Amino acid sequence: MRKSQQIYAGRILTLNIEEHELPNGRRVSCEIVRHPGAVGVVPLLEDGRIVLIRQYRAAMNGMVIEIPAGKLEEGEVPEECVAREIQEEIGYRVKSMRKLGLMHNAVGFSDACLHMFAAEITDPGEQSLEHDEYIEIMRLSLAEALDMVDKGEITDAKTQLALLFYARRQIEPTKE
């Protein structure tokens, strides 16, 4: 990046107009949404089912089916964020977790990334939602969740990807 003009700095994102130099030396001006990064978690119950959430998303003007997820707070490592979001959004405690992968949401206009995990969870309790969150909890089998991906009932990229990554590891344990 050669130059950057900040258009807006808000609660969850920053919008810049940035000047970049391509590998061929040409200079281009780009609209870039800078974002602190996030985590998304496939939460695994002791009976083998998965917890998904139905959440009101303003960007979608309605409810969206998702894995629990959240933005990294300043100085927070992804694993801390996983434990915090599982407690806040679905009211469980994380017993153990493993990484599924990393995704970049929309490289055409943003550096937003999301660390994907699977986590064994226990001790169901109360959610502690933020004032701008509205979340319902669903419990279903991996097969049911994958069926919703195949039927286009789940269209959230992090949820599709984390479920497919998790299923892929179940089928191909030698890849662990």
Next chain:
Amino acid sequence: MRKSQQIYAGRILTLNIEEHELPNGRRVSCEIVRHPGAVGVVPLLEDGRIVLIRQYRAAMNGMVIEIPAGKLEEGEVPEECVAREIQEEIGYRVKSMRKLGLMHNAVGFSDACLHMFAAEITDPGEQSLEHDEYIEIMRLSLAEALDMVDKGEITDAKTQLALLFYARRQIEPTKE
């Protein structure tokens, strides 16, 4: 949405501060990036290999491995966009295509969506890149591409997802 204040309207995105009402009646203010939508394509050569691209992405400050993709133009249907992007970005002609699915990139802050396709391509020719594009072409097998996903060498969400959707359809033809 109850109210919207436009912060910025640019070439590829619009940033609004919007007031929304949650299902419980609470009103919240949200930073939303509105985007026209896009397509991404797994391009299939006659010898069975896949074409991927390495592209300079300002948001990532470097080269990113991706499927060919692009933003929908005003009034353009996804299938037209697929044929156009395949011609522009890799210089091939689309013989046939089928849908793989739809993803929403980042429902936490944007309505951006991407229609995923697989397309048989033919007649290699010249790319016709836009002034702000820098793209190198890679040809590899599906197994090689999936290996790059598993190793974390491909982190672009649309590319990870379209490759996994395509592979899933190959393995489970009864789901077609």
